[in-house]
Amino acid sequence: MSSTVSTPGQIRHSGHPDVPEIDLAVDLGRLRLPNPVMVASGTFGYGKEMAGFVPVERIGGVVPKTITPLPRKGNRPWRTVETSAGLLNSIGLDNDGVEAFVEKQLPWLAACGAPVVVSIAGANQDEFIALASRLDGVPGIAALELNISCPNVSHGVDFGTDPEACRSVVAGVRNATSLPILAKLTPNVTDIVSVARGAADGGADGVTLVNTCLGIVVDWRRRRPLLGNGLGGLSGPAIKPIALRCVHQVRQKLDIPIVGVGGIMTIDDIMEFLVTGASAVQIGTANFADPTAAARLLDALPVAVAEAGAASVRDVVGTLRLDGPQATCGEENKRGDETP
Numbered sequence: 001m002s003s004t005v006s007t008p009g010q011i012r013h014s015g016h017p018d019v020p021e022i023d024l025a026v027d028l029g030r031l032r033l034p035n036p037v038m039v040a041s042g043t044f045g046y047g048k049e050m051a052g053f054v055p056v057e058r059i060g061g062v063v064p065k066t067i068t069p070l071p072r073k074g075n076r077p078w079r080t081v082e083t084s085a086g087l088l089n090s091i092g093l094d095n096d097g098v099e100a101f102v103e104k105q106l107p108w109l110a111a112c113g114a115p116v117v118v119s120i121a122g123a124n125q126d127e128f129i130a131l132a133s134r135l136d137g138v139p140g141i142a143a144l145e146l147n148i149s150c151p152n153v154s155h156g157v158d159f160g161t162d163p164e165a166c167r168s169v170v171a172g173v174r175n176a177t178s179l180p181i182l183a184k185l186t187p188n189v190t191d192i193v194s195v196a197r198g199a200a201d202g203g204a205d206g207v208t209l210v211n212t213c214l215g216i217v218v219d220w221r222r223r224r225p226l227l228g229n230g231l232g233g234l235s236g237p238a239i240k241p242i243a244l245r246c247v248h249q250v251r252q253k254l255d256i257p258i259v260g261v262g263g264i265m266t267i268d269d270i271m272e273f274l275v276t277g278a279s280a281v282q283i284g285t286a287n288f289a290d291p292t293a294a295a296r297l298l299d300a301l302p303v304a305v306a307e308a309g310a311a312s313v314r315d316v317v318g319t320l321r322l323d324g325p326q327a328t329c330g331e332e333n334k335r336g337d338e339t340p
């Protein structure tokens with residue numbers, strides 16, 4: 001168990017007299033977070049929009065909407081459609097560009113106190129490198145997340161589907177900045193481990209697993225796709241087993257810190273990602289259903305970590321047992337009290 005409170009949100013007492021203080025801090029390579037509950041790019045605006053709902057300063061890491069070198073209008077509507085267990089989106093990286101972000105969005109976020117992990121996307125390697133050098137040395141940025149996995153723009157996944165292209169873009173960004181780098185990968189590949197290995201070889205501090213799963217929703221009566229762009233990215237509870245599988249496969253083969261994201265709604269979901277091998281998690285679509293989700297789940301974390309018999313989040317990470325009897329598939333495996 002760790003000692004004193006050093007960062008907001010780092011040491012949390014469960015509120016239960018029998019449960020000790022829990023050390024929530026986690027490390028993703030050179031990036032230290034006060035706690036593992038981050039919010040995912042594209043689901044939390046630029047932070048300011050959410051401040052009326054959730055104490056942003058408590059969040060383990062805020063990843064604002066992906067920025068590109070120049071402003072982008074994004075795709076034509078519809079841009080989001082609900083599905084039976086998730087959300088299909090084709091926003092198309094609608095954003096005001098890097099200069100507007102640095103001038104108008106970053107100052108508020110940087111002042112609020114939560115680590116800011118800036119998500120960047122370029123149309124080619126040179127644009128990724130140019131974005132990284134532009135942001136290098138800008139105050140208030142804790143790390144970069146490379147969005148090499150957006151299914152909704154042309155060339156959005158080029159670097160996330162080819163291991164060598166992934167290595168090359170990460171290495172290029174590595175040379176252009178001293179900031180820690182997370183490479184955000186797509187699940188829409190046959191072999192996620194080889195792409196993650198490319199990221200590790202290129203010098204990434206960690207990999208974020210995963211972006212959305214490619215999908216389509218159609219109106220059969222009008223014989224048309226519902227999204228203006230046709231295809232979109234599926235998120236929410238429907239993709240949790242896929243995201244967990246990606247975390248599992250990478251954890252089994254590589255020694256690189258993992259941020260797990262995909263379908264997290266409850267504290268059980270977070271614990272599943274941690275146990276499977278994610279050092280931190282990102283809350284995405286859940287923010288749309290419940291803007292307080294990140295704080296609510298952070299509040300529930302110490303009791304769950306204590307229930308796992310650990311005094312720190314780090315001690316839970318990657319403790320999945322692959323030998324012996326299977327876990328019971330029943331109510332006793334669920335806390336049941338944290339459903340939104």
Ligand SMILES: Cc1cc2nc3c(=O)[nH]c(=O)nc-3n(C[C@H](O)[C@H](O)[C@H](O)COP(=O)(O)O)c2cc1C
Pocket residue numbers: 040041042043065066080087089091093119147150184210211212234235236237239261262263264282283284285286
């Ligand atoms: C409306 C919407 C917009 C998104 N925009 C981005 C984005 O700009 N950059 C990015 O890296 N991921 C983006 N994502 C993907 C999420 O960050 C996350 O990886 C994905 O939704 C899976 O997590 P979830 O199931 O918890 O939502 C977006 C997701 C949604 C639903």
